[in-house]
Amino acid sequence: MPTTRVSKPKTISPSEAKLASIRQSFGDTLYELGSIMPDLYVVSMDLRESMRLSRFANKFRSRFIECGVAENNAAGVAAGLAKAGKTVFIASFACFSPGLNWSTLRESICYNNANVKIVGGYAGLMAGVLGATHQMLEDVSLVRSLPNMEVFSPIDAVETAKVVKAIARTKTPAYLRIVAPETPLVFPQKLAFTIGKSHVLQKGTSVTILGHGPILTSAFSIKKPSLEIVNCSSIKPLDEATILASVKKTGRCIVIEDHQKNGGLGEAVASSILTSGLKCKFIHLAVNNQFGQSGKDYQQLFSHYHIGQKDLETAIKKIL
Amino acid sequence: MFFRRSPHALEKLSKELRQVILETTYIAGAAHIGGALSVLDTIIALYNSPDLNFEKDHFILSAGHLCLAHYAVLSKIHHIPEKTLHTFSQLGSIFQGHESTEVPGVEFSSGSLGQGLSFAAGLAIGDKDSHVVCVTTDGEHNEGQIWEALLFANKYHLGNLINVVDYNGIQIDGKTEDIMPLGELAAKYLRFGWTVTTVDGHDFSALLKAIKQAKNSTIYPACIIAKTTFGKGISYMEGNADYHHTKNLSDDLYQQALDELKK
Numbered sequence: 001m002p003t004t005r006v007s008k009p010k011t012i013s014p015s016e017a018k019l020a021s022i023r024q025s026f027g028d029t030l031y032e033l034g035s036i037m038p039d040l041y042v043v044s045m046d047l048r049e050s051m052r053l054s055r056f057a058n059k060f061r062s063r064f065i066e067c068g069v070a071e072n073n074a075a076g077v078a079a080g081l082a083k084a085g086k087t088v089f090i091a092s093f094a095c096f097s098p099g100l101n102w103s104t105l106r107e108s109i110c111y112n113n114a115n116v117k118i119v120g121g122y123a124g125l126m127a128g129v130l131g132a133t134h135q136m137l138e139d140v141s142l143v144r145s146l147p148n149m150e151v152f153s154p155i156d157a158v159e160t161a162k163v164v165k166a167i168a169r170t171k172t173p174a175y176l177r178i179v180a181p182e183t184p185l186v187f188p189q190k191l192a193f194t195i196g197k198s199h200v201l202q203k204g205t206s207v208t209i210l211g212h213g214p215i216l217t218s219a220f221s222i223k224k225p226s227l228e229i230v231n232c233s234s235i236k237p238l239d240e241a242t243i244l245a246s247v248k249k250t251g252r253c254i255v256i257e258d259h260q261k262n263g264g265l266g267e268a269v270a271s272s273i274l275t276s277g278l279k280c281k282f283i284h285l286a287v288n289n290q291f292g293q294s295g296k297d298y299q300q301l302f303s304h305y306h307i308g309q310k311d312l313e314t315a316i317k318k319i320l
Numbered sequence: 321m322f323f324r325r326s327p328h329a330l331e332k333l334s335k336e337l338r339q340v341i342l343e344t345t346y347i348a349g350a351a352h353i354g355g356a357l358s359v360l361d362t363i364i365a366l367y368n369s370p371d372l373n374f375e376k377d378h379f380i381l382s383a384g385h386l387c388l389a390h391y392a393v394l395s396k397i398h399h400i401p402e403k404t405l406h407t408f409s410q411l412g413s414i415f416q417g418h419e420s421t422e423v424p425g426v427e428f429s430s431g432s433l434g435q436g437l438s439f440a441a442g443l444a445i446g447d448k449d450s451h452v453v454c455v456t457t458d459g460e461h462n463e464g465q466i467w468e469a470l471l472f473a474n475k476y477h478l479g480n481l482i483n484v485v486d487y488n489g490i491q492i493d494g495k496t497e498d499i500m501p502l503g504e505l506a507a508k509y510l511r512f513g514w515t516v517t518t519v520d521g522h523d524f525s526a527l528l529k530a531i532k533q534a535k536n537s538t539i540y541p542a543c544i545i546a547k548t549t550f551g552k553g554i555s556y557m558e559g560n561a562d563y564h565h566t567k568n569l570s571d572d573l574y575q576q577a578l579d580e581l582k583k
Contacts, residue, residue: 041446065445065476073438073468080442080452083378083427104465107432108439112421 017184020157022214023121026178027052029164030089034060037168043078043090045071050180051091051121071097075104075116082114087168093127094120094136094177102142109173110148117167118143119176123153124213124258125292125301126179135292135301140212141263143175144236150195151236153177153212156185159233162193170195179258181298183214187231198239200246204228207316208246211256212265215302218309219256225320235265240272247273247280252319254283256312258302261286283315325368327524334361334524337392338553338581340402344388345566346574348408351417354563356389358488358521358548359455363393365527366453366484371535377451378443380428382436383460383486384419385565391415394425434463437483441473444481451535453482459491462500467512473541474513481541482534483514486521488550492564509543521546553581 033040034056042056043065057064065081067074071092078088090097097118098105109116120139127135143151150172154160160178167174191199198210206225209216212232219229228246232238247253253273255266266284273280285307295301302308325333337360345351366372366379381390388408395405407413414422418431430436440454460466473481491499502508509516515537519526527546534542551557554577557566569577 065442067468067472070465070468070472072435072465073441073472076435076438076465076469077442077445077472080439080444081446083439083443084446086446103432104435104438107430108428108435111429112439 017186017217019182020185021182022154022157022160022178023052023180025157025160026119026164026176027055029161031055031059033165033168034063037087039086040168041065041081041086041088043067043074043081043088045069045074045090045092045096047092047121050093051119053091071101072104075101075118076108078116079108079112079114082116087115089117089119091119091121093134094123094139095134098139098142098175099136105143105173106146110146113148114173115171117174117176119178121178122180123177124179124215125287125305126181126214126258126298128181128298128301129294131294132291137258137260137287137292138263139175139177140235140259140265144263144268148173149236150174151177152233153235154187154233155212155214155216155231156183156187158185158189159187159193163233166193166195177213179214184217186217186220193233196234196237196239198234198242199231200228200242201231202227202229204250206250207252207254207319208250209254209256209312210243210265210269213258215256215258215307218312221309222313222316225316227316232265235268238268238272240276243269243272244276244278248278251279252281254285254312254315254319256285256307258307259286261288281319283319285311285315327528330364330368330524334364335581337364337396339578340392340405341388342554342574342577342581343402344392344405344408346569347406348410350409350565350567351388352385352564353388353566354490354551354557354560355383355386355457355486355488357552357554357557358550359386359486360389360392360552361522361524362455362484362486362527362546362548363389365524365531367393367397369528369531371532372451372453374425377453378427378440378447379425380436380440380443380452380454381419382430382440382454383433383457384430386455386457386486387416387419390419390426391423394423398424400424433460434465437466437469438472440483441469441476441478441481444478445476448480451480451482453484455484455486458485458487458489458496458502458505459499461485461502461505470509470512470514477539478541479538482531482544483541484544484546486548487545488548490550490559490561490564492561494561506545513540514543515540516543516545518545518547521548522552555580
């Protein structure tokens with residue numbers, strides 16, 4: 001019998017689940033890969049500890065390039081290293097990379113098809129106390145639009161390690177969106193991550209809940225109605241087959257994301273659904289053309305910007 | 321590397337390629353001819369320097385709009401017929417309107433100013449056994465990324481990095497000194513920890529000597545400021561910012577330019 005890769009329906013509540021740090025998982029995975037990939041380089045922009053690059057930096061000194069607070073130069077240097085045959089990760093806050101250096105990502109990296117992985121940290125309202133300038137809500141939109149660029153936003157620390165390993169093996173530009181705080185662990189350790197594949201993390205019949213990043217974990221604590229939760233960590237390429245199969249089954253689709261509505265996953269999904277000819281009810285829960293602000297924690301900010309768990313519950317009632 | 325010619329022979333080649341650039345601009349209907357004519361001799365010198373070998377070393381044109389000069393030299397090296405070069409900027413052509421890796425010998429596609437030097441610096445770290453030559457322009461130094469790259473190259477002691485600045489004093493809207501004065505550029509490079517030589521960018525002996533010196537700078541990144549004439553060789557184009565991007569050159573002006581270049 002072939003084994004199925006879809007995990008069994010689980011009843012995980014984020015409040016019960018263990019917490020772990022996505023960025024620590026990113027840094028630890030880079031450290032692990034450093035030993036087995038002699039051509040792996042890491043380019044830093046003076047956010048070495050914030051992006052958890054220190055373990056790699058201390059062990060692989062000659063392969064750790066510190067550019068200082070100069071995100072355009074860093075992106076260019078990374079592209080040059082890639083031209084020399086290296087696999088390069090560049091890591092900063094998402095508001096600076098791709099926020100500040102988008103044109104360099106476009107030309108030096110994407111147009112030149114350089115093997116560079118851009119890691120944007122502190123993404124979304126999850127940047128919490130740092131406020132609007134640092135709560136990058138436009139990064140997915142910026143990078144999704146670039147030819148040659150793949151885009152990933154893992155749901156938790158376990159999936160992050162798998163995504164980092166997967167993109168380290170490709171030769172194309174990729175963007176990895178990660179967040180600062182510790183978040184619930186929901187991705188099954190045994191489940192494989194495949195580029196271009198979405199996972200149905202919970203099977204259901206009434207409403208399809210799609211999302212990317214840790215905000216999607218809020219769906220797991222809602223017991224009724226029967227929700228089908230699809231983790232769209234591979235935003236580009238997008239797994240249209242899995243998404244459309246679920247939407248066809250439920251006829252109702254809610255997309256939730258810690259990002260602007262404009263240019264986010266919701267727009268990509270809406271386009272796929274319309275193009276396919278499927279009829280379904282659709283709600284997009286995302287930040288609506290606003291900047292963020294400082295807040296106590298991300299839960300408070302999610303509520304304020306109407307993308308919290310209560311807002312998801314309300315949306316589910318509305319769509320039924 | 322490919323021609324290994326004497327300075328006298330290089331002058332002859334320069335004359336020939338100037339005509340190729342003019343003809344291509346005329347046929348294609350539009351090109352950044354002024355800058356291409358100013359940087360041409362620098363590119364010819366680099367490809368003919370006995371101190372460089374671009375089968376191993378790297379040539380990065382940061383100022384991608386100057387591609388026609390590079391394309392003319394590469395076409396000669398790779399025996400690409402002039403007829404093919406005349407497809408410049410046409411749909412489906414390998415000769416895109418800005419520097420593109422589709423052309424044999426081009427390692428970096430460029431067009432947005434200020435990006436090439438960072439790329440060259442990364443390549444210089446990744447390939448320490450080779451030299452990386454970047455060609456930028458004076459106007460391009462308006463871009464902040466250039467200065468980020470200068471700091472970076474100093475920090476990492478990139479002795480295998482050479483930046484040649486095509487200093488023609490002109491950018492799109494006029495004179496660089498009016499648009500954004502660069503001040504003492506050579507002094508700035510020195511202060512940023514680079515070695516720097518200023519040469520006449522149309523004197524092949526001087527250029528070849530400067531390239532040799534720059535290559536011998538093994539601890540510091542090296543800058544060559546090549547003082548050039550915008551639109552070199554065509555009287556009505558020389559120093560005239562209107563010819564930054566030339567469109568639909570009239571038959572008369574084309575003929576006049578051709579006559580002058582043939583002299």
